Amino acid sequence: MVQRVEQVAVVAVTKSSAATNPPAGNFHWGLVFAGVLGVCVPLMAAVLPENRADVMYHSYSGGGLEVNGPSILARKSIGKYTSVWGNYYVDTISSATIDVVTSASKYTEERTEKTLGADYLYDNTTLSLSYTNSVENDFDANAVNFGVSQLMFGDLTTVTLGYAKGWDVITATGSPSFEEEANRQKYKLGLSQVLTKNLLLGLNFETITDEGFLNNPYRSVRYLVSPTSYATESEVYPNTRTSHAVAMRALYYLPYRAAIRGEMRGYTDTWGINGNMAELGYVHPTKQGLTYEISYRVYSQSSADFYSDLFNGSAEFIYRARDKELSTYSTQTIGLGVSYEFKKHGWGFIDKGSANLFYNRIQIDYENFRDLRVASATPGTEPLYSLSANVFRIFVSAWY
DSSP: OOBOOOTTTOOOOBOOOSSOOOTTOOOOHHHHHHHHHSOSSOOSSOOOOOOEEEEEEEEEEETTEEEEEEEEEEEEEETTTEEEEEEEEEEEEEEOOHHHHTTSOOEEEEEEEEEEEEEEEETTEEEEEEEEEEEETTEEEEEEEEEEEEEETTTTEEEEEEEEEEEEEEEETTEEEEEEEEEEEEEEEEEEEEOSSSEEEEEEEEEEEEEEOOSOTTOEEEEEEETTEEEEEEOBOOSEEEEEEEEEEEEEEOTTSOEEEEEEEEEEETTSOEEEEEEEEEEEEOTTSEEEEEEEEEEEEOOOTTBOSSBSSTTOSSSBBOOGGGSOEEEEEEEEEEEEEEOTTOBTTBOEEEEEEEEEEEEEEEEEEEOTTSOOSSTTOSOEEEEEEEEEEEEEEEEO
């Protein structure tokens, strides 16, 4: 079982529902795909998305974890008011992360995700509905997402409301009798405003409620049995969690067609985690059809109330965790990208297309999670853990 946590564009480490997010926002490759291919600012008139198809290959490598696979996304209008779309997504995961090598053996698994969705346009209102199913050998996630988007005040303001419900079934390899469930709900409110002819501003607020089995059946905590030795036992998490996140995004168009974008995000939850993220990006198009992008992103968070790298004794607290994604840590991400638009005048049934390459370099430093691969005579004095990761996304888009 592999969970995926965003960590600023990031690391597959914690498993979650297809509907909702853990701290800092769940890193979900399908969402990255959609975000890269779509425009993050609202259109200034209520129109359906364009007919298009996208094929992507993604690759993540870092901290002993390898994640890669293809994705295909296609969208088609039906009449003037309806657009349907589908996404097929595959992750091949090979893990020898620090959690694995210190408590188990390297493993390989595959995750397959399928999504069907539709958008309906009525005057200045767009209704959206989608269903997602994600399956791997020990985790089955399902989610339904519903959204409403309304243009108002001369099409300068866009208000969005969203609701998602997810239900997961968690099993454990090697334990046929183990089966747990988790249910998640997500509520979203968004506002986008054209402030000037060059400046767009967006505000978003999200609340997520989780209930059920919320931890990893394979992970354990460690506790002291003497000044020079420790033992392990299973993690124990609360069976409920409520989180809140607020984000502000801005996009400013420069006189020479380039743009600067910025984002700030704050997160808090009932487990005691508080996180903050800031990102700054620059987009520069050229007359030759090339568009270059560069970005820098930082994220930091505090640890959960029941997290500890080393507990003083067995069952010291009712709830116990040693998941590094619930620890105190910080990340830095540098992003580079280039896109090339081709066949602007059409080619058969294809109106235009683009080829795109994006790269992220991620550095993650943990402040109270120690590297148990380095033996120490005194538990709790092992070096702090850190990792670097590389993320590549290559995709081709075609409009028709």
